[in-house]
Amino acid sequence: EIVLIVTSTLIGAMSDRTGRRIIFVGGLLVLAAAYAIYGYVDDLTQLIIVQLILALGISLSNVMIIAVQVDYADEGSRGKLVGFTGVAIGLGQLLIGVFFTRLPNIFVDRFGVPELVAGEYTALTMAGFAFFTAIIALIGLKPGPPPHITEHLPVRTLFANGVAAGRDNPRILLAYLSAFVSRGDMVVVGTFFMLWLTQAGIAAGMPADEATKVAGMRFAIIMMTALVWAPILGFINDRMDRTTLMMLALGVAAIGYIGIGFIPDPLGALMFPILIVIGIGQMSVTSACQTLVGQEAPPAARGSITGMFAFGGAAGILFITKVGGGIYDSVGPAAPFVLIGLFNAALFVYAIFVRRLPQTRPVIVAG
Structure with a gap:
């Protein structure tokens, strides 16, 4: 996440000069190279170097996914x-x-390879997937800078444009802040939910493997809800004011994450409706902020703005991982969920304010 924080804004600004394809393909090739050598490291120093290379590839690809959208x-x-x-x-x-x-x-059971070699083959398989995706990006994306960029500004100027966009346009600032919160949502669910329910199951007398299985089943409810809800939300997103949808998404997420703090038994039946609300809220915030930043970003600064957007997401992951872990131990396992719920609630209030402001430029939304 530190690599993403350091590089994402620069990557976005560079893409406004070089175009999206070269950076997208380059990022995927960096991923492929990192995975290809991942299984062959011999010591901790080499492992850290490879992980830094992997993080750079993730940053390049992540920013370009948003920019292409x-x-x-x-x-x-x-x-x-x-x-x-x-x-x-x-x-x-x-x-x-x-x-x-x-x-x-x-690889071990069916092909009889040693365990270490099986790990190497798995990493090479991941490298192959990344390389294949790089070919798809090379074929499918237009080369060169975006056609709406008519002058080559210095990268530092492009970076400043990304910062200024959040200062001058409240809707872009809302999208930046929502990126911070949406990635925090994902960390809370992905990191602390399984841990909490596994520990709760063990405390209730379950064997560790059974507790993990029960936690996994409940985690799957969140993921499947988000997966089913995503395309439905896509159609709704094109028929509503984007700021209004952002506001509603933050409200739903706040209800889900704060509500989980009031569940007396995390393994009980009351948890199921809350998990569905969290799945809907998580996907809604993630999708709504990406759509909002896409709507509001001026064509000449899209890369710079998406870089700042990705920066906000990486900062959210780092913040919630650090602070959430601390309050998980010191306050209780529900504390990280309530914290991110309060962040969603605060942004919900800000979104109400932003929604009342006039549009900064004409927007066409399907009716």
């Missing part, structure tokens, strides 16, 4: 593109869970 979507179908991108990301996470985590065992 902003560039290529017609305004009337932007929500659908973001929604189906959310589905693709969810399917990718599912593929990791049901296939790639089992791949080392498959």
